[in-house]
Amino acid sequence: DTEVTQTPKHLVMGMTNKKSLKCEQHMGHRAMYWYKQKAKKPPELMFVYSYEKLSINESVPSRFSPECPNSSLLNLHLHALQPEDSALYLCASSQEGGSQETQYFGPGTRLLVL
């Protein structure tokens, strides 16, 4: 199984809502990533978890809150988002988060904030 799955596929939320994005992989990978991708732009890294510990936070606003409950799951909790946060949110995983590792991406969640 070389698949990274993400739910939901699409999400529409208001600025006062609280929602969560979920990501799951069963490849035994110990590093998981959240990326944000705006239209016609490359993915931008948000967070990296390595062995279930947050290792990189790319100065992401606190209205985005990542959580890694176990080595297979990665969540992104959303609260009080702004319309400019509308984007495709991609999850990826790799072996250990070290060098020369391929990152495998999930299909993404397309988020619209109204």
Add this chain to the structure above:
Amino acid sequence: EDKVVQSPLSLVVHEGDTVTLNCSYEVTNFRSLLWYKQEKKAPTFLFMLTSSGIEKKSGRLSSILDKKELFSILNITATQTGDSAVYLCAVEATGAQKLVFGQGTRLTINP
């Protein structure tokens, strides 16, 4: 600051043509360069290059890295309409644990 630049940003060719996509980079402590193809949603992995001068090949796609001149090219021969996509180049630096992406090349193959 680590930087990846792709060219051209957009390319339109006819089916059957051969295309070459370029990726140049400035990265402290380079580790690897990756090529991804992105259609409607998530990027799908194509190649990882770590050694200079060694061509990686998969069907009609091939890629090579030049670590001295700090660039890579992705070649697609006998293009098909299904090759239409955005091709992303990303570079990993030692210990950085993250990929730095280029802007992508939007390739359109017309029948």
